[in-house]
Amino acid sequence: YVGYSGKAGDIGFDVGSIYYWYPEEDEVSAELSTIEFYAGLSFGPVAVKYYYSDEANFFIGDGDAEAAGYLLGTLALPISETLNFTANIGFYSGDEVERLLVTEDSYMDYSIGLAKTIDGGYTASFQYIMTDIDEDTAFGVDDEPKFVVGLKKVFDL
Numbered sequence: 001y002v003g004y005s006g007k008a009g010d011i012g013f014d015v016g017s018i019y020y021w022y023p024e025e026d027e028v029s030a031e032l033s034t035i036e037f038y039a040g041l042s043f044g045p046v047a048v049k050y051y052y053s054d055e056a057n058f059f060i061g062d063g064d065a066e067a068a069g070y071l072l073g074t075l076a077l078p079i080s081e082t083l084n085f086t087a088n089i090g091f092y093s094g095d096e097v098e099r100l101l102v103t104e105d106s107y108m109d110y111s112i113g114l115a116k117t118i119d120g121g122y123t124a125s126f127q128y129i130m131t132d133i134d135e136d137t138a139f140g141v142d143d144e145p146k147f148v149v150g151l152k153k154v155f156d157l
Helices: 095-101
Strands: 002-008 011-020 034-043 046-053 068-078 083-093 106-118 122-131 146-153
Touching (some): 068 095, 095 106
Antiparallel strands (some): 002 011, 011 034, 068 083, 083 106, 106 122
C-alpha cells in the first residue's frame, strides 16, 4: 500500500495505490499480481472511493487481464462511543468483470455490520456480505451470502 490521506476542512480525502502480490503464482500456473489505484472522499459518516486497474489479474489469472473499476460507498453510523453500524455498497464493472461473468459486465456487492473499537488501537468487525452475481457464470462464482469477522490494528509511524 502507498497512499496519502488528509482533510480539507470537513472533507476527507485519500489517494494511493495497492499492489496485490502473489509470490507463489508460478506454482498454480496463474498471473494474479495486480496494481490498483484509488481515490476517495469522505464527509461525516459517508465515504466514496473509486479503485481502478488496467489489468485486473486477480479475477481470472490467465495472463490476459483487462481493465476493471470498483466504486464503493460506505456509511458508518455511531451507536455508542465504541460501536458503529456499517453499511457498504460496491459496484464492480469493466472488461475484466465481463470476462469473468460472461453474461454481465458488472455486479454489485452489499454489506451490513458492526464495528467495535477495542483498547490499544484495535477494531473488531462483523459483517454480512452478499452480491447480485447470477449463479450461471463461466467460472462458477459462488454467490452465497457470507458472514465475515475481522480484526484490525491502527498505528502511527
